[in-house]
Structure formats: structure tokens, C-alpha cells
Amino acid sequence: MATLAPRQAGFVCRSCRKVLASNLNRRQLVSLANITSKPGALPKSHRYASLLARNRNTPTAEPSVSEKVSSPQSQSFKTLDPVNIPPELSLQAFNPAAGLKQLKDDISHLTSQDVAAPTEEVMAIILRCYQFANCIVFGTSTGPNEVTEKPGEDLSQAVLRDLAEDRDLSKDGPVFVPDREMSAAFRENAAETIAELSYALLRDPKVYISEEVLQVYVRIQCLLGRPQYLPEIFHLYAHKKLPNQNAKPVTYSNPWPKMPKYAIPFDLAEAALESAILSKNLPLALAIIDTTVATPAFQANKILRRATLPGLFVTGTPLAAYAGADWVSNWQNTMDVEMAKYTAVAGAVAYIGTLTTIGFVAVTTANDQMVRVVWRPGTGLAHRWIKEEERAFFDRLALAWGFQEKHRWGEEEGEDWHRLRDECGMRDMILDKTDLMEGMQ
Numbered sequence: 001m002a003t004l005a006p007r008q009a010g011f012v013c014r015s016c017r018k019v020l021a022s023n024l025n026r027r028q029l030v031s032l033a034n035i036t037s038k039p040g041a042l043p044k045s046h047r048y049a050s051l052l053a054r055n056r057n058t059p060t061a062e063p064s065v066s067e068k069v070s071s072p073q074s075q076s077f078k079t080l081d082p083v084n085i086p087p088e089l090s091l092q093a094f095n096p097a098a099g100l101k102q103l104k105d106d107i108s109h110l111t112s113q114d115v116a117a118p119t120e121e122v123m124a125i126i127l128r129c130y131q132f133a134n135c136i137v138f139g140t141s142t143g144p145n146e147v148t149e150k151p152g153e154d155l156s157q158a159v160l161r162d163l164a165e166d167r168d169l170s171k172d173g174p175v176f177v178p179d180r181e182m183s184a185a186f187r188e189n190a191a192e193t194i195a196e197l198s199y200a201l202l203r204d205p206k207v208y209i210s211e212e213v214l215q216v217y218v219r220i221q222c223l224l225g226r227p228q229y230l231p232e233i234f235h236l237y238a239h240k241k242l243p244n245q246n247a248k249p250v251t252y253s254n255p256w257p258k259m260p261k262y263a264i265p266f267d268l269a270e271a272a273l274e275s276a277i278l279s280k281n282l283p284l285a286l287a288i289i290d291t292t293v294a295t296p297a298f299q300a301n302k303i304l305r306r307a308t309l310p311g312l313f314v315t316g317t318p319l320a321a322y323a324g325a326d327w328v329s330n331w332q333n334t335m336d337v338e339m340a341k342y343t344a345v346a347g348a349v350a351y352i353g354t355l356t357t358i359g360f361v362a363v364t365t366a367n368d369q370m371v372r373v374v375w376r377p378g379t380g381l382a383h384r385w386i387k388e389e390e391r392a393f394f395d396r397l398a399l400a401w402g403f404q405e406k407h408r409w410g411e412e413e414g415e416d417w418h419r420l421r422d423e424c425g426m427r428d429m430i431l432d433k434t435d436l437m438e439g440m441q
Contacts, residue, residue, distance in 0.1 A: 001193070005352065013078035014144065030424070039281060043229065043275065063360065096132070096135065096136075096186070096190065097186075100132065100190060100193060100194075103125070103128055103129065103132065103194075103197060104193075104197060106125055107125060107197055107200070107201050110122070110125065110207075111200075111201065111204045111206065111207070113206070114246045114248065114249045115205045115247075115249070115250050115252060116206050116207075116208065116243035116244060116245045116247070116250045117204070117206050117208070117243075118206060118245070119210055119213075122201070122207055122208070122210075122213055123210075123212060123213055123216075125201060126198060126201065126202075126213050126216045126217060126220070126251065127216060129194050129197060129198045129201075129216075129220050130216050130219060130223075131219050132190065132194050133191070133194055133219075133220045133223045133224050134223070135421035136187045136190050136191050136194070136224070137191075137223055137224070191224045191225075191226070192226070194220065194224065195220070195221060195224050195226040195229055196229075198217055198220050198221070199221075199229040199232075199233065202217060202233050202236070203232070203233070203236065205240075205241065205243065205250075205252070206243050206250055207243075208240075208242060208243055209233065209236060209237050209240060211265070213236055214233070214264075214268065215265075215268065217233060217416065218230065218268045218271060218272060221272075221275075222271050222272065222275045223279075225275065226281070227272055227275035227276045227279060227282055227284060227288070228279075228281070229279070230272045230275075230288060231284070231288055231290075231291045232291075234264050234272075234288070234291035234292055235291045237262060237264065237298050238255065238257040238259075238262035238263075238295065239255065239257050240255070241253065241254060241255070242254075242255055250306065252405075255297075257296070257297060258296040258297055258300055259297060259300070260297060260300045260301035260304045260305075261297075261301075262295075262297040263295065263297040263298040263300070263301035263302075264291070264292040264293075264295070264297075264407075266293070266297060268292070269292035269293055269389075269393075272288045272292065273288050273292075273393055273396065275287060276288055277396065277397070277400045282397070282401065282416045282420065285397055286397075286423060289393050289394070290388060293389040293392050293393055294387075295389045298385070298389070299386050302386065302389075303386070314356060317348075317352050317353075317356075318345070318347065318349055320344050321344075321345050321348035321349050321352070324344070324348065325340075325341045325342070325343075325344030325345040325348065326341050326342075328341075328344055329341035364382070364384050364385045364387065365381065365384075367437055369392065369401060370391070370395065371395050371398070371422075372392045372395055372398040372399060372409065372429070372431060372432055373391055373395040373398055373401065373424055373429050373431055374391075374430050374433050375428060375429060375430070376428045376429060376430050377393065379428045383428065387427070390427065391427075391429055394420070394423070394424055394427070394429060394431075397420055398420065398424075398432075401416055401417060401420060402417070409432060410432050
């Protein structure tokens, strides 16, 4: 059976093998798999299913060839893709050429109207693009089977268990190869066509990019090995003008790009970066970093999620200390009540404030996770904490572009390496700090 080039068809599985080989923890392993395993990646309900069935007029036919997919790439990806696909996308063969033409016509019809595109129709079309992508890569319309979760087990643990068990994929049921029309040349051309169609759909001014649509879109481009179509859509996710669904002709409103809701989910950013690394495209990887973890929206989202509760605790500490001191001061007779109250308040605030400061310094100065990219001395602690994901992504780039042998670190040369070093310097980071390198301590 003809297949796509390995780099385009199987980047996720190769990445997971690389992660497994390095014995990383579970959270790190699932970071890349989340794009295909996160339950929220596709809508949990099937509210798009009926619309998808109405819009899909693809001629169907019985499969002419039925066989098991036995390549390591397909088998590895099969264990990583628990997708809640609507029933209308059930496993079946179809005429890929006719289906692709129908998909083009539907996208052209949707984007040619003078009203905002309904979110349900956009989601239905992007799901069909995902169906074609799976068919091109795996020879099946729905992709690999789901990962089964046991009671009390989260999704990351289920993915790891399925990988570790090395289960017999021949028992998971047949995978259909549509027909002999799916030659290697056809798959290559179809992959590029689907990538361009989905990209053009989301770039259209009348199409609103919801998080659900973005999740499926990133899955499509990473599955097809086309990460070059991701940075612009990441940028448009926060900056694209919002179409008014009730106006005809369509009108637009300006978004506020710094709002936390416009942050690119971290799992999508990780998958996009890994795809760019495997394509050995440093400018693309830098563009992905700039449009994901380096955006003000991502930083605001991080502050909202991880600093709100500690901030409320710190803010409420003086009030709680005052109330407690007021109560305690009435149960002593060694000094004036008011003096005792304010003495207790000062002691409580000093004690809690000291512990909080020590904890903040400990969290923001932790450096065990740093390998080749570290913070420049004098960088503010708050700045370090807010931009830690950005530094971690540059660390990944340094490990991917540099020598694998640790004793050769620091010997790298070339245009890409010098650009990577300059980018780190402009972001208050140091690539290969001399006194931290092997033999230079």
C-alpha cells in the first residue's frame, strides 16, 4: 500500500518514541499526544453530526481492498488518537477524488456568501478535512481507534498504558484502504490540497475561529506534516476581526488580542513546535513560539489560571490577621487591648509575608528543568515565571538543533545556530552559559 513520506505521516509517533527513549515523566509524554488525545479537542456532543451528514454528498462505495495497517508509525499513532468523532464519520471507504472535489465546492460556497459563516457549518467542514487527512495517512476515514480509559485513570495514564502494553493491534478491527486511486502521488497532492483548503477556510474574514475549530485544524496540519500553515492562524485567532452573525451584509468588530481567552492552548503550541522541529525549520519554529507562548494573551491566561488564587490569599491575609488579632487581644491581660491587637497583626503579617516571599523565590528561581537555555542574571523573578514556557521552548530548539553529545555542546556553528543564540539574547536568556557547561564549573 502506498503511503506518505514518514516525516509527513507519522511525526507524532516518532516524537513519542523519542520521548519514551528519554524516560520522561507522564506529563511530558502526553504533552505532544494531547493534541490527538485531549477529550476537548473535538466537541463532546454530536451537535455537528446532522449538519455534517447533510453537507456531505460524497459518493460512497464498498472498499476494494481491506487490510491491516502494520507499519510502526500507524500502529503508534493508533494508540494515541482517542477522538470523539460523530457517528456520521464512521469507518467507511469513499471515492477520495470525488470527495475532495465536493469539499472544495462546499468551502467555496461557504466563503462566497455575504453573511458570516455559521460556526456549525465551519466545524462540519473542518471535520471533513480531518476525515480526509486520516484517510490519506491511515487509509481510514476516522483514524486510529480510541484509547480505553480504566476507572480512576486519567487520559495521560491511559495513553502511557496503551503504549507500554504494546497491545496486539490486529485485534482492534480492520482498517480499510479506500481504493487503488490512493497512490503515493495522489496522497501527496491531496495532503497539500487539504492543508491549503483548511488554511484558506480559516483565513476567510467571514469565518470565526473558535477554539474547537482551532483544535481540529492543528490536528489536521500536524497529521499531514504541514506546520507552515499554523503561525498565521495562531495570530488570527487573537487578532482577526469578529464577524457579526446577525448582520447582512456582514459587519465586523475588533477583538482585544490580550484577553486570556485568546491564548493558544499549551498542548497545541507544543504539538506545533514539535512538528516544526521535525521539519528542521527554525524560522517556522520561532514564528510558532511568537504566536503562542510569547503572546500577551498567553501570559494573561497563565496569570489568571495560576496566580489568581495565591493573589487572593495574599490580599486577604491582612484582613484575616486583623480579625484573628482582634479576637485574641480580648483574651489577654498583659497589655492594652489595642496594642495587643496591632502587635498580633504585625506578627501574623510578618510571618505569613516571609513564608510567601520565600515560596515565591523558590518557585521562580527553580532551574532543574533548564538544560541549555537559562535566564540572564538580573532578570526579574516575575518575568522569569511569566515567560518560563517561552524559555522552555527555546531549550527544546537548542536541544534539537545542537549536538546530541553533551561534551560537544558549545561547538555548534551555522546561520541557524547564531540566529537561535541571538533570539535567546534578545529575550533575556543565555544559550550555553559558559560557567554552566561541562568542565567549566
